[in-house]
Amino acid sequence: MSDIIRRDPRAEWIARNRLHPLHAAMQPLQHSWMGPNGVIRKNVHGVGFIGPNGIKRIDRSGAQQGGATKRTAAVEVQLPLHQVPSPAFYINVVPDMVGGRLSSHDRDLLGLARQLAGSDGAVLAVVFGEHKESAFATAGVDRLLVLEGHEFDGYSPEQRVQGLRAVDQQFNPRHWLLPDSRSGGGELGRRFAASLKERPATRVWQIKGEECIGRAGAGQQDLARPLPRLILAAAECADPVSDTRHEVLPVALSTALARSLPRIEDLGAVAVDPAAIPMAEAEFIFSGGNGVKDWALFHQTAAALGATEGASRVAVDDGFMARDRQVGASGTWVTARVYVAVGISGAIQHLQGIGACDKVVAINLDPGCDMIKRADLSVIGESAAILQALIDAVQTYRSGAKRDAA
Numbered sequence: 001m002s003d004i005i006r007r008d009p010r011a012e013w014i015a016r017n018r019l020h021p022l023h024a025a026m027q028p029l030q031h032s033w034m035g036p037n038g039v040i041r042k043n044v045h046g047v048g049f050i051g052p053n054g055i056k057r058i059d060r061s062g063a064q065q066g067g068a069t070k071r072t073a074a075v076e077v078q079l080p081l082h083q084v085p086s087p088a089f090y091i092n093v094v095p096d097m098v099g100g101r102l103s104s105h106d107r108d109l110l111g112l113a114r115q116l117a118g119s120d121g122a123v124l125a126v127v128f129g130e131h132k133e134s135a136f137a138t139a140g141v142d143r144l145l146v147l148e149g150h151e152f153d154g155y156s157p158e159q160r161v162q163g164l165r166a167v168d169q170q171f172n173p174r175h176w177l178l179p180d181s182r183s184g185g186g187e188l189g190r191r192f193a194a195s196l197k198e199r200p201a202t203r204v205w206q207i208k209g210e211e212c213i214g215r216a217g218a219g220q221q222d223l224a225r226p227l228p229r230l231i232l233a234a235a236e237c238a239d240p241v242s243d244t245r246h247e248v249l250p251v252a253l254s255t256a257l258a259r260s261l262p263r264i265e266d267l268g269a270v271a272v273d274p275a276a277i278p279m280a281e282a283e284f285i286f287s288g289g290n291g292v293k294d295w296a297l298f299h300q301t302a303a304a305l306g307a308t309e310g311a312s313r314v315a316v317d318d319g320f321m322a323r324d325r326q327v328g329a330s331g332t333w334v335t336a337r338v339y340v341a342v343g344i345s346g347a348i349q350h351l352q353g354i355g356a357c358d359k360v361v362a363i364n365l366d367p368g369c370d371m372i373k374r375a376d377l378s379v380i381g382e383s384a385a386i387l388q389a390l391i392d393a394v395q396t397y398r399s400g401a402k403r404d405a406a
Helices: 009-016 104-117 157-171 185-196 295-305 313-317 348-353 370-374 383-405
Strands: 032-034 040-042 090-093 122-128 143-147 175-179 201-208 211-216 221-226 230-233 249-251 284-288 308-311 338-342 359-364 377-380
Touching (some): 090 104, 090 157, 104 122, 104 230, 122 157, 185 230, 295 308, 308 313, 359 370, 359 383
Parallel strands (some): 090 122, 090 175, 143 249, 201 230, 284 338, 338 359, 359 377
Antiparallel strands (some): 211 221
């Protein structure tokens, strides 16, 4: 008998064809092997078992992957606790707290404060009014001071400056850090600096030793100067805290705040036409796609909600919406706080365009589409019925509010 190994073309064809009935029988028991570049390869089609209903299930026990014991759920990693019982000095931070939560700019600012505090100092966060944030510990806050009162509601820079001056007199921090933003931190920091007769460093993006570097010349040049006591930092000024958790011990003012009659009166928000707001600046976007069949109802719903209208590329190409309303990588990248996607399946370009949105709500018939997977809240059903129910709910809510006001 010859020792020459003969090839079996039919067997090789069956081994390549996963749809052949004999394909599973031709497969070896080995489910992983080392590739030519030293990378461990796995046969994903060989992992699993046939369930009682004839459906292939994924084996999560670890038995088919070399594990002898059953895998347990992932254990949450407990970060090391950083404690400062008796701080040698304080680094005070006044975050914007847009919507009552820490923004990415605020977290960068706390990361910069953590660098300035080192191991001997403590980061003291000063927050005005009620907040919804529960992650101060992982953001790098050692002490938390909440200044409560109706005088800090709305636009009240004069009252807030008085509160910060009281904090400055009691804690005497080494540095004050505020975000140089349009959400209030930039103006508040400059007003506070004028009241302290300090010259602040603005648009700071880097600190090296006793020197800070900020943007100047319309953002085209860098300005280096000695590190002042009051710093207005730009976004991405430092990496946010990610490797430690902190105590977040509550502190309070020892004396009551001085009350004075403000010269600025907040008359509330001014009504703005949502259609006039640029897509990149809109905070509430109501976007429609190929799944929308009644566009008149879609426009009516957007008007009832007071939202800025957007659309997917398919809806724009079909002529239902203007080109400047297109959301996505090939349209406009949006940063809305609430983004509602109606009848949008979720192409990769569209998902890239809404990546920075805070909350995404999806209304779709297909529970397995990519937009449903991305959404924070999903509603499965016909868009026309859901939009009509949404309009009715808004009208009922507003009529009830009017009755309560009367």
